Amino acid sequence: MKKSNIVMSSVLVAAMFATAGFAADKAAPKAAKKAPKAAAPASEVAAPAAESSSGEAAAPKAEHRTPYGMAGCGLGSLIIKNHSKGPQIGAWILNVIGYQISAITTGSSNCGITKDDLAMKEQEVFMEVNLSSVAKDAAKGEGEHLSAFAEILGCGQGAELNVFSNLTRDNYSTIFSTSDSKAVLENFRGVIKSNETLASACVRA
Amino acid sequence: MFSTRLLLLCLSLFCLTFLQPTHAQTTPDPVALELGRVQAVIDDPGFDPDHQWEKILYYATNMWGMGRSMVDDPAFFLSKNGKYHSKEELHATIAALFAPVPANSEEQNNHAHCHFPRRESWIIQKTGLNRDLLPKVKCSWFEKWMKGQDYDAASLIFSSSYPNNPSSLFGHTFLRLHRKQSTGVHGHDLLDGAINFSAYPNTSNPLLYTLKGTAGGFPGRFSFTPYYLKVQEYSNTESRDLWEYHLTFSEADIKNMIAAAWEMGLHHINYYYFDENCSEVILHFLQAVRPDLTLTWFKVWVIPSDTVRAVTNTPGLTSGFEYRASALTRFLDKYHKLSDSDRGLVDEITHNNAVPDAMAKLAKLPPDEEARVNDTLIEYIDYDEKLSGTKSAVTFSALRPALLLRRTKLPVLVEAEIKPATADQPDTGHETARLRFGGGALNRTSPFLEAEWRPALHDHMSSNQGYAAGLGIDFFDLNLRYLTKEKRALVDSWALIRILSLPELDAIVRRPAWNLSIGTEADYTCAGKSHESPDYCYRSSIKGGAGLSYPIKPLGLMVFGMANIALGHHTGLNNHLFAEPSLAAGVTLAPRDNLKFEVSVGTAYMAAYRQKGIRYHTLDAHIASAFKRNHELRLDSKRSTLGLSETSLGYLYYF
Numbered sequence: 001m002k003k004s005n006i007v008m009s010s011v012l013v014a015a016m017f018a019t020a021g022f023a024a025d026k027a028a029p030k031a032a033k034k035a036p037k038a039a040a041p042a043s044e045v046a047a048p049a050a051e052s053s054s055g056e057a058a059a060p061k062a063e064h065r066t067p068y069g070m071a072g073c074g075l076g077s078l079i080i081k082n083h084s085k086g087p088q089i090g091a092w093i094l095n096v097i098g099y100q101i102s103a104i105t106t107g108s109s110n111c112g113i114t115k116d117d118l119a120m121k122e123q124e125v126f127m128e129v130n131l132s133s134v135a136k137d138a139a140k141g142e143g144e145h146l147s148a149f150a151e152i153l154g155c156g157q158g159a160e161l162n163v164f165s166n167l168t169r170d171n172y173s174t175i176f177s178t179s180d181s182k183a184v185l186e187n188f189r190g191v192i193k194s195n196e197t198l199a200s201a202c203v204r205a
Numbered sequence: 206m207f208s209t210r211l212l213l214l215c216l217s218l219f220c221l222t223f224l225q226p227t228h229a230q231t232t233p234d235p236v237a238l239e240l241g242r243v244q245a246v247i248d249d250p251g252f253d254p255d256h257q258w259e260k261i262l263y264y265a266t267n268m269w270g271m272g273r274s275m276v277d278d279p280a281f282f283l284s285k286n287g288k289y290h291s292k293e294e295l296h297a298t299i300a301a302l303f304a305p306v307p308a309n310s311e312e313q314n315n316h317a318h319c320h321f322p323r324r325e326s327w328i329i330q331k332t333g334l335n336r337d338l339l340p341k342v343k344c345s346w347f348e349k350w351m352k353g354q355d356y357d358a359a360s361l362i363f364s365s366s367y368p369n370n371p372s373s374l375f376g377h378t379f380l381r382l383h384r385k386q387s388t389g390v391h392g393h394d395l396l397d398g399a400i401n402f403s404a405y406p407n408t409s410n411p412l413l414y415t416l417k418g419t420a421g422g423f424p425g426r427f428s429f430t431p432y433y434l435k436v437q438e439y440s441n442t443e444s445r446d447l448w449e450y451h452l453t454f455s456e457a458d459i460k461n462m463i464a465a466a467w468e469m470g471l472h473h474i475n476y477y478y479f480d481e482n483c484s485e486v487i488l489h490f491l492q493a494v495r496p497d498l499t500l501t502w503f504k505v506w507v508i509p510s511d512t513v514r515a516v517t518n519t520p521g522l523t524s525g526f527e528y529r530a531s532a533l534t535r536f537l538d539k540y541h542k543l544s545d546s547d548r549g550l551v552d553e554i555t556h557n558n559a560v561p562d563a564m565a566k567l568a569k570l571p572p573d574e575e576a577r578v579n580d581t582l583i584e585y586i587d588y589d590e591k592l593s594g595t596k597s598a599v600t601f602s603a604l605r606p607a608l609l610l611r612r613t614k615l616p617v618l619v620e621a622e623i624k625p626a627t628a629d630q631p632d633t634g635h636e637t638a639r640l641r642f643g644g645g646a647l648n649r650t651s652p653f654l655e656a657e658w659r660p661a662l663h664d665h666m667s668s669n670q671g672y673a674a675g676l677g678i679d680f681f682d683l684n685l686r687y688l689t690k691e692k693r694a695l696v697d698s699w700a701l702i703r704i705l706s707l708p709e710l711d712a713i714v715r716r717p718a719w720n721l722s723i724g725t726e727a728d729y730t731c732a733g734k735s736h737e738s739p740d741y742c743y744r745s746s747i748k749g750g751a752g753l754s755y756p757i758k759p760l761g762l763m764v765f766g767m768a769n770i771a772l773g774h775h776t777g778l779n780n781h782l783f784a785e786p787s788l789a790a791g792v793t794l795a796p797r798d799n800l801k802f803e804v805s806v807g808t809a810y811m812a813a814y815r816q817k818g819i820r821y822h823t824l825d826a827h828i829a830s831a832f833k834r835n836h837e838l839r840l841d842s843k844r845s846t847l848g849l850s851e852t853s854l855g856y857l858y859y860f
Binding site: 125126128129130131132133135136138139140141142143144145147148151152156169170172173176179180181 | 393394395396431433434437441580583587592593594595596597609610612613617618620
């Protein structure tokens, strides 16, 4: 009698638990809306495996084109998902047990684009992913996101980096007048061109 | 594609079998001779005594003791039974390496030489296969992928768990590939690469999500991304510290790591949280890179911090670690370095969020001091807003840009490196599975013996060493009791999950304390109805609550109070459902990380359908002493006005 009671109790609790998980997750559908946004730039670079952490994953379909290879090569499509402030109860029950949901979605092209395309894309991607950190470093006059960005532009070493940091700081309000990463990148290029040292040092700007 | 490859394979075997004799009659074909020699080598019973080949194929013993590859994509195998028969797969791989090369340059990418570079390098190393005798294949996809990427070192990265962010309670592990010459040059670590294994959920229905995740319904895949992406994700968005354990891999090992990553590529491993989660797969991946290593062992549950310990406990595999502070850690570090009055100013400005007033107050400070306060404010805003990428501040939408603009006019400060607290170092924590043996007495008259098995992970009374303070998470905790006088064995308690978070944070970043538990436990008073001690009933419930925790630091005390609600089922209430609101308050004293005392009181009202409501009070006391890393003694005592009085002493072993 007692034994059956404990089984019954456990089953009941499991059912309640599942219901609670279901009811609590209002965050997931919201996140799913983000998915099309992630997929769009992926198709732009002919990405065979558009990955989305919360929406409908397109990866298996893509495998017909390239049957194997390493994901994440194409950096052309990256978005940072908006995180709601509170804990996302529904999604977490699996997260708690080592189940990882990526906060940042990468469209992996599996080398649908070439490395040369990548070099051009690299600066855009870097700025898209790191803009708030680059702006902070630029205002302070130093920092690893700023120097990493300078490195991508080709002027991340020694004295050139100092010139770059100072110039960025002096032109802060011009460069960071927008939160559009591509516009910020253009502003950076404009400022670099106006400086003789950097115009020749930042070879990839 | 797979069938094409099979066809090629068959063709090649056909050619080799039938063409060989004709060649042999004239001059022996060196290629055929080499193939025969290599086949003889692998057929030798003494070949590969330590089963390295199985590591290359991600073989693992599953929960039912069966050996098979974790990889679930059939395209990963060249033989029909490759998932279950490693030897068959080895023969097929060798034959495929010798297979004729398609004329079409795109098709060449499907040759085993291009698809399975890690397998090839291992076979060459172990059998002495003469590389020059293999067909010449051009792997344009791989070359394109590797172009411009040059790595010479790697780290195992652990992203810490973080209280109050349930998605990160367990932490996560992944790998960082260091660009050549990137080490030592400050700031450019961000441009390194990251290899990550994670699930790709294909549903957003939370119920399906849970079920599919449990049953392995989601594919898990590797991805290769810039490290800065991971830094933004973990350090800034989720405020999790990163611990970077430097692996002592040679350049040849790094080549093998890249080959292994490519070879595994998009092939999926069904993601089970039990035995094929990120931590477990990363360990298997490291074994595929270095098959001389044995990092995996049978464990019901592999937790990310277990991965770290498996690697750091292997002699000579790591050489120190680097630490990357999260947004919250960066803020707290700066905040605590300020004077009392400047801290007050930070509190005031973030509270009022009024730009002109804030800027006027800041301008009164000397420039260096203003710069430090400004930096602290920015770190606070970035932490609070989880800022990363192109996101703009919402709450502090005007304050952040104003502060940054002002900052450009203030002195450039040299940032001091943030040193992690040694207590937080994940490799120094206790293991995550636990057994407890002990005994005690119910109502002073009925002695019992008990044994507990808890597969994961850490409760808040255990030593903080290696774990976030004030956070406890237990899974599948099962406690069995034997009442010696009554000669009766019973399940004392079983918990699906038990979480308690008592954050020790400063006022400015205070977050609520909260708890959640789902489980079944024996009620020896049968809701106060049983006076013929000891009888027992079962109470099953979902219980959750929130409240406040407040550290009184000079005394090493933490006081907390919580309001809870439990919903459940009680066999002592004629099997009716019940609802039970309750209040609890307590104090924890931790003179050291490994010695804790806790006393708590509670009052509850249990209301069940068609039953008289039951009001009762409780008094609990616990002492825990972790006298060694994996050994602990615990004394627990519970009293309730329903008539319960229980004391038990136990020895806990973590493994």
